[in-house]
Amino acid sequence: MAEPILKWAGGKRQLLDELYARFPTDHDRYHEPFIGGGAxxxxxEPPDATINDANPRLVNFYEQVRDDPEALIDRLASFDDPEADPDPSLPYDETTARDRSVESYYYQQRARFNRRPYESEFDPLTEAALLLYLNRTCYNGLYRENADGGFNVPVGRYANPDWVQRDRIRRASDVLATTTIRNDDFAYVLDVAEPGDLVYFDPPYEPMSATASFNEYSADGFDREDQRRLLDVAGALDEAGVWVVVSNSGVMYEPYAEAGLHVDVEGATRAINSDPDNRDAVDEIVATNVPPDERLDGGQRGLPEF
Structure with missing residues (x-):
């Protein structure tokens, strides 16, 4: 079985059984417009699927995993321990582009990652390798961008971090081999989904309160107008005979119920939190247009912890 390679905010490892329980007994092509970590x-492991994400770096990563897994593994294997000294043969071994001191190998790679979109030459393989390296060595595995789109998470503290992820990359590459990978707006699915297909939406969550935020993983964010558009897209798919499953935060219960979907509240555990003791359960909803008597019987087991 393939497993996610990246740690990603809002991962669905612990909600898999609840999601499968809302699947139809049978469906055709599978589409996931907010792929994230891809739990x-x-x-x-769907054949001939489409996946999509608004984050171009994440999309590039999955393209490299699909198209050139061994080269990606080799590039990752060449990286050093995050607390090692910066590599003098690479850029930013002393200061970042903003003239800030570089304290270790990790911060040198972070500086390289953040400058790459502005440099004249772009190497998608290096970009993908840096994304996974930073994801697996940063603090708590948190992917976060500032307002300028820069990755700004500090280094983590791990005894033996595994940033190469050989087995996961190879298994994921096999699954992605027949997958169409897109970097579009989620509404692309209106053009590709056919009657009998299944679409799973896992958008950045509507905040549970004025101070809580589930959408800080991207500089662009996902606002309430996007949430309303998502409701409209789900409704259009329903009318077209496409199966729809949506997960979101509990505050979206009423909008989905009013749209005519079957909605249930499920408990979920925060996958990423700076305080491990505060990864408490939060309300999530799972909404679907699949009638209860047409759903898949039983769920599949959840994924193991990272």
Missing amino acids: LFFDL
Whole structure:
């Protein structure tokens, strides 16, 4: 079974059984417009699927995993321990582009990652390798961008971090081999989904309160107008005979119920939190247009912890 390679905010490892329980007994092509870490996608291993994300770096990463897994593994294997000294043969071994001191190998790679979109030459393989390296060595595995789109998470403290992820990359590459990978707006699915297909939406969550935020993983964010558009897209798919499953925060219960979907509240555990003791359960909803008597019987097991 394939497993997610990246740690990603809002991962669905612990919600897999609840999601499968809302699947139809049978469906055709599978589409996931907000792929993120891909917990459900890699567990399902669907043939001829489409996946999408608004984050171009994440999309590039999956393209490299699909198209050139061994080269990606080799590039990752060449990286050093995050607390090692900076590599003098690479850029930013002393200061960042903003003239800030570089304290270790990790911060040198972070500086390289953040400058790459502005440099004249772009190496998608290096970009993908840096993304996974930083994801697996940064503090708590948190992907976060500032307002300028820069990755700004500090280094983590791990005894033996595994940033190469050989087995996961190879298994994921096999699953992605027949997958169409897109960097579009989520509404692309209106053009590709056919009657009998299944679409799973896992958008950045509507905040549970004025101070809580589930959408800080991207500089662009995902606002309430996007949430309303998502409701409209789900409704259009329903009318077209496409199966729809959506997960979101509990505050979206009423909008989905009013749209005519079957909605249930599920408990979920925060996958990423700076305080491990505060990864408490929060309300999530799972909404679907699949009638209860047409759903898949039983769920599949959840993925192991990272």
